[in-house]
Amino acid sequence: MMSEVEEKPRLVIVEDDPAFARTLRRSFERRGYVVRHVTSPEELGALLATEQFRYAVVDLKLGTASGLTCVQMLNEQDPETRIVVLTGFASIATAVEAIKLGAAHYLAKPANTDDIEEAFARDEGDPSVPVEGRKSSxxxxxxxxxxxxxxxxxxxxxxxxxxxxxxxxxxxxxxxxxxxx
Structure with a gap:
């Protein structure tokens, strides 16, 4: 028989902003997730040596490190992990690389728990997304x-x-x- 903790979905948050990570963590815990938080690729590597996750939220910019490294690490451990990349520095190049490395979705900050859960659930692209982007300076x-x-x-x-x-x-x-x- 499974314990209560094993039945809950497991999520790792890779985020170097402690306030944002705390907010996300609390919100996901209220929704029934078992949540772990790390701030760097090194911390993630140590955590992945002992734990597995069904879901991951990864910040693209982790101080001087790249969240893309974390996406790759998570995907190598378990290609079924649903990874959502969050960034305040959205670009086409990083979005493409994140998806190639195994991310399920890529969201620009600010993103809330509802947005992230919706991204976890989406397997298909959305052809109704508007083509025009923001105006260039x-x-x-x-x-x-x-x-x-x-x-x-x-x-x-x-x-x-x-x-x-x-x-x-x-x-x-x-x-x-x-x-x-």
């Missing part, structure tokens, strides 16, 4: 246009400046402010 649009022109010119700054109709030194100053990656 003028600085972002300018940078994207400069970068696209640089690529077209094989990163020739003189040619790029000529095509953009700006002085070469002005372009060089803009590029110094925002390094190419």
């Amino acid at each position: 003028i600085k972002t649009l300018e940078w994207e246009y400069i970068h696209a022109t640089l690529v077209e010119c094989d990163f020739n700054i003189s040619e790029t400046a000529r095509r953009l109709g700006m002085h070469r030194r002005t372009l060089a100053r803009k590029l110094e402010k925002r390094q190419l990656r």
